[in-house]
Amino acid sequence: MTSSIEIQRVKSSKIASVDFDNLPFGSVYSDHMLTCDFVNGKWQEPKIVPFAPITLDPSAKIFHYGQSIFEGMKAYKDTDENVMLFRPLENCKRLNKSAERLVIPQIPEDIFMDGLKALLEVDSDWIPTNDGSSLYIRPFMFASGTGFHASPADAYKFIICSAPSGPYFAGKVKVLIEEKYARAANGGVGYAKAGGNYAAQFYPTQLAIDKGYNQVIWTDDNSHQFIEEAGAMNIFVRINDTLITSPTSDRILDGITRKSILQIAEDNGIDTEIRKISVGEVVEAAKDGSLKEMFGAGTAAVISPISGFGYNDNDFDLPELENPYAAQLKKLITDIQTNKSEDPYGWRVML
Amino acid sequence: MTSSIEIQRVKSSKIASVDFDNLPFGSVYSDHMLTCDFVNGKWQEPKIVPFAPITLDPSAKIFHYGQSIFEGMKAYKDTDENVMLFRPLENCKRLNKSAERLVIPQIPEDIFMDGLKALLEVDSDWIPTNDGSSLYIRPFMFASGTGFHASPADAYKFIICSAPSGPYFAGKVKVLIEEKYARAANGGVGYAKAGGNYAAQFYPTQLAIDKGYNQVIWTDDNSHQFIEEAGAMNIFVRINDTLITSPTSDRILDGITRKSILQIAEDNGIDTEIRKISVGEVVEAAKDGSLKEMFGAGTAAVISPISGFGYNDNDFDLPELENPYAAQLKKLITDIQTNKSEDPYGWRVML
Ligand SMILES: Cc1ncc(COP(=O)(O)O)c(C=O)c1O
Ligand SMILES: Cc1ncc(COP(=O)(O)O)c(C=O)c1O
Numbered sequence: 001m002t003s004s005i006e007i008q009r010v011k012s013s014k015i016a017s018v019d020f021d022n023l024p025f026g027s028v029y030s031d032h033m034l035t036c037d038f039v040n041g042k043w044q045e046p047k048i049v050p051f052a053p054i055t056l057d058p059s060a061k062i063f064h065y066g067q068s069i070f071e072g073m074k075a076y077k078d079t080d081e082n083v084m085l086f087r088p089l090e091n092c093k094r095l096n097k098s099a100e101r102l103v104i105p106q107i108p109e110d111i112f113m114d115g116l117k118a119l120l121e122v123d124s125d126w127i128p129t130n131d132g133s134s135l136y137i138r139p140f141m142f143a144s145g146t147g148f149h150a151s152p153a154d155a156y157k158f159i160i161c162s163a164p165s166g167p168y169f170a171g172k173v174k175v176l177i178e179e180k181y182a183r184a185a186n187g188g189v190g191y192a193k194a195g196g197n198y199a200a201q202f203y204p205t206q207l208a209i210d211k212g213y214n215q216v217i218w219t220d221d222n223s224h225q226f227i228e229e230a231g232a233m234n235i236f237v238r239i240n241d242t243l244i245t246s247p248t249s250d251r252i253l254d255g256i257t258r259k260s261i262l263q264i265a266e267d268n269g270i271d272t273e274i275r276k277i278s279v280g281e282v283v284e285a286a287k288d289g290s291l292k293e294m295f296g297a298g299t300a301a302v303i304s305p306i307s308g309f310g311y312n313d314n315d316f317d318l319p320e321l322e323n324p325y326a327a328q329l330k331k332l333i334t335d336i337q338t339n340k341s342e343d344p345y346g347w348r349v350m351l
Numbered sequence: 352m353t354s355s356i357e358i359q360r361v362k363s364s365k366i367a368s369v370d371f372d373n374l375p376f377g378s379v380y381s382d383h384m385l386t387c388d389f390v391n392g393k394w395q396e397p398k399i400v401p402f403a404p405i406t407l408d409p410s411a412k413i414f415h416y417g418q419s420i421f422e423g424m425k426a427y428k429d430t431d432e433n434v435m436l437f438r439p440l441e442n443c444k445r446l447n448k449s450a451e452r453l454v455i456p457q458i459p460e461d462i463f464m465d466g467l468k469a470l471l472e473v474d475s476d477w478i479p480t481n482d483g484s485s486l487y488i489r490p491f492m493f494a495s496g497t498g499f500h501a502s503p504a505d506a507y508k509f510i511i512c513s514a515p516s517g518p519y520f521a522g523k524v525k526v527l528i529e530e531k532y533a534r535a536a537n538g539g540v541g542y543a544k545a546g547g548n549y550a551a552q553f554y555p556t557q558l559a560i561d562k563g564y565n566q567v568i569w570t571d572d573n574s575h576q577f578i579e580e581a582g583a584m585n586i587f588v589r590i591n592d593t594l595i596t597s598p599t600s601d602r603i604l605d606g607i608t609r610k611s612i613l614q615i616a617e618d619n620g621i622d623t624e625i626r627k628i629s630v631g632e633v634v635e636a637a638k639d640g641s642l643k644e645m646f647g648a649g650t651a652a653v654i655s656p657i658s659g660f661g662y663n664d665n666d667f668d669l670p671e672l673e674n675p676y677a678a679q680l681k682k683l684i685t686d687i688q689t690n691k692s693e694d695p696y697g698w699r700v701m702l
Binding site for chain 1: 376377378380384402403404405406407408409410413414415416417418419421423451452453454487489491493494497498499500501502503510512514516519529531532533534535536537538539540545546547548549550551552553554555556557572573575582583651
């Protein structure tokens with residue numbers, strides 16, 4: 001299957017220097033990466049090479065016009081050393097949706113999927129097995145073509161690299177509901193995993209961190225009255241026993257965790273609603289006690305329970321429940337992801 | 352003055368290979384560039400080095416999170432070989448405003464200004480003297496620090512490179528007033544020269560080009576009822592004899608050409624208004640003949656007259672006037688820029 005991809009192996013692996021019991025998130029990198037160039041109007045042969053610096057012209061458009069997109073996925077290994085991915089085709093499809101919006105050539109599904117599998121075979125020793133750890137995989141594409149004219153580049157790089165990682169958040173997550181800044185415009189690129197969407201969040205997030213929060217919950221840029229999503233997670237709100245999440249739109253990322261959680265919740269007897277969630281409603285529910293839970297859902301963050309939120313200079317705490325939906329759903333989804341349970345959906349892809 | 356900056360000269364200049372009579376825009380690069388690194392919490396010594404590829408880790412945040420900003424300036428040379436810039440401090444200030452919003456460390460004014468001057472001294476032969484040509488200068492800053500955590504990097508690069516350039520637009524500019532897509536959100540980064548703002552425009556611009564237009568005129572993302580700016584130009588509309596431009600906001604770039612033109616127009620007896628411009632008003636004015644001119648204003652585009660616009664599947668042509676404001680103002684501003692007239696404002700900076 002993967003024999004057609006050329007592999008240049010590292011001379012000596014760095015793996016012995018890695019402390020797998022104390023993994024940070026996304027800052028220790030595996031030995032190899034997959035690279036594939038788009039030049040002369042077509043994708044060239046992908047290759048697996050040692051993880052090593054990239055050389056680019058100073059006029060490459062990535063530096064000037066932010067023409068870049070990415071994905072985030074995880075690989076898991078079970079106790080029998082089986083390696084598995086979770087809904088990887090969804091990431092490939094979303095990458096290509098992002099590509100279309102950013103006028104980046106779409107990556108053929110076979111380069112993505114075969115490349116990913118070949119890379120995981122070469123670096124399978126890098127997949128952690130400790131609870132809560134996994135191999136975070138980062139496929140990305142960017143404009144390597146040059147020029148100061150503000151127009152799409154004529155050359156691109158597709159790269160997949162990976163990082164054995166621990167949890168994204170250390171501890172409880174306290175969020176601030178944003179009233180001034182915004183993440184995405186109507187008719188903009190919010191639904192794409194475009195690089196520029198993330199840098200745009202750093203400043204308001206820093207302001208929130210300075211006030212003692214971990215994350216911003218974005219609201220619509222027009223009225224700031226509706227809860228949309230967080231920096232790298234979709235948001236779920238539980239009012240009484242109903243689990244609610246915003247509909248996706250051109251401002252909101254269509255999260256794979258989000259849609260998986262919706263499915264699992266329904267199949268496990270949890271009422272779900274996909275509808276606009278107003279800030280007023282959440283504040284009222286917090287006040288009258290019907291707001292039971294809030295949590296973020298995303299590949300990096302898995303399911304991250306929110307302990308409280310700030311809004312309009314007030315802080316609201318969430319109750320500590322016995323057996324919250326967040327914990328139930330996290331167990332259900334991670335059991336599927338890590339081969340600890342049946343997978344009635346066919347989401348798990350074994351290598 | 353510039354003696355403190357280390358200079359590594361090219362072994363042999365590429366200049367003989369350049370056809371200065373047929374310069375493209377921004378795709379032929381001068382021999383040298385200025386580089387300065389931010390590491391360990393501070394800016395290091397700037398250096399002038401040969402224009403050559405940059406080497407970056409695949410996990411550098413520029414590739415993933417679009418943490419990048421830039422500026423665009425021009426250097427001119429008069430018939431006596433004097434070299435000059437136009438309001439360069441404004442670019443430095445705006446770069447730092449962009450830096451603040453993108454959580455990039457601000458560049459000290461002396462590194463920017465002294466570096467720029469030193470670079471222009473070394474590459475002064477690259478400044479074209481032909482009418483309509485100039486040395487386009489591109490200062491930019493981006494995240495070279497690494498990591499997949501969506502947070503600001505801990506290392507950055509500041510680079511200035513340059514490209515002897517001809518006109519940005521070849522021929523007349525026909526624009527499409529956008530009704531669906533948007534460039535910037537309220538509370539977003541539209542006022543910053545952030546890389547991601549430009550890639551976000553490529554797709555709608557491509558759709559407009561496919562329909563026979565050159566550029567999109569952006570409208571507010573909420574109602575699409577107000578004209579904001581174009582891809583790399585602010586927009587002026589002349590109704591009867593009044594020149595109107597939108598106020599700047601957090602969605603609109605505060606263009607240096609725009610504010611210079613407003614000043615020059617006022618001082619030359621042209622009535623100006625800074626106020627919201629509704630699409631309906633422009634369409635009505637086009638129909639009743641009171642819409643006399645539209646033009647874009649920006650460093651790259653200088654003043655680019657608009658020959659017509661599309662809106663809601665209708666095309667509207669603009670009249671061809673004898674002595675349009677666009678031509679008058681273009682002459683006034685370029686004469687100041689190129690030392691062909693007095694500069695009552697102190698905008699010209701001679702090297
Ligand atoms: C903005 C944003 N929202 C939501 C998510 C969650 O998406 P997924 O569950 O596919 O990882 C992510 C990223 O992963 C994201 O970047
Ligand atoms: C979005 C945008 N608007 C307007 C302008 C014009 O600004 P300036 O006159 O300072 O060049 C530019 C760029 O140069 C721009 O990128």
